[in-house]
Amino acid sequence: xxxxxxxxxxxxxxxxxxxxxxxxxxxxxxxxxxxxxxxxxxxxxxxxxxxxxxxxxxxxxxxxxxxxxxxxxxxxxxxxxxxxxxxxxxxxxxxxxxxxxxxxxxxxxxxxxxx
Amino acid sequence: xxxxxxxxxxxxxxxxxxxxxxxxxxxxxxxxxxxxxxxxxxxxxxxxxxxxxxxxxxxxxxxxxxxxxxxxxxxxxxxxxxxxxxxxxxxxxxxxxxxxxxxxxxxxxxx
Numbered sequence: 583x584x585x586x587x588x589x590x591x592x593x594x595x596x597x598x599x600x601x602x603x604x605x606x607x608x609x610x611x612x613x614x615x616x617x618x619x620x621x622x623x624x625x626x627x628x629x630x631x632x633x634x635x636x637x638x639x640x641x642x643x644x645x646x647x648x649x650x651x652x653x654x655x656x657x658x659x660x661x662x663x664x665x666x667x668x669x670x671x672x673x674x675x676x677x678x679x680x681x682x683x684x685x686x687x688x689x690x691x692x693x694x695x696x697x
Numbered sequence: 698x699x700x701x702x703x704x705x706x707x708x709x710x711x712x713x714x715x716x717x718x719x720x721x722x723x724x725x726x727x728x729x730x731x732x733x734x735x736x737x738x739x740x741x742x743x744x745x746x747x748x749x750x751x752x753x754x755x756x757x758x759x760x761x762x763x764x765x766x767x768x769x770x771x772x773x774x775x776x777x778x779x780x781x782x783x784x785x786x787x788x789x790x791x792x793x794x795x796x797x798x799x800x801x802x803x804x805x806x807x808x
Binding site: 618624631672682683684685688690 | 746
């Protein structure tokens with residue numbers, strides 16, 4: 583069975599600083615990886631996904647993530663955070679890029695932006 | 698931009714009562730899902746649905762739960778006899794091929 587670990591429960595960064603949120607996965611085959619963001623009281627919005635090909639993927643809102651198979655990681659990065667980026671971030675893994683497979687989520691990282 | 702919608706946004710029910718949570722997936726999507734998120738915990742997969750039948754379900758999705766697509770647009774989750782531990786945010790999602798799109802959720806409070 584697949585699993586996802588997000589080792590940081592909370593991260594605080596200053597507005598304008600760079601950001602990296604960590605995600606490690608466990609899955610025996612080629613994973614399909616996702617990052618979702620959840621603002622307070624909102625649903626989950628897809629930031630980006632990795633299915634295959636280029637290991638550096640670009641997403642919305644200026645986010646990017648890099649898939650590193652050797653480290654079983656899919657870390658999320660942003661060069662300069664904005665106050666509006668404060669939210670809960672979830673990494674997820676799926677067995678396929680679509681179809682009926684349910685996603686397995688990590689516990690999330692709560693991002694706090696300080697002025 | 699098309700989106701997944703869910704009703705109600707908040708449901709309060711008494712223990713032992715039946716509840717039905719409703720979702721309208723994105724219109725051309727073929728795969729539908731329910732997830733739940735207990736307060737402060739991670740999002741957990743419950744069930745997926747395709748071609749009018751359950752495709753996959755987790756161990757959480759026991760006999761108290763059922764899903765249905767009663768017409769061409771709605772997708773429902775029924776909990777037959779609610780327990781206190783069913784209190785959670787329930788998310789519906791849908792997909793065509795590829796990523797899943799999530800609705801805003803229904804907060805279920807069982808008292």
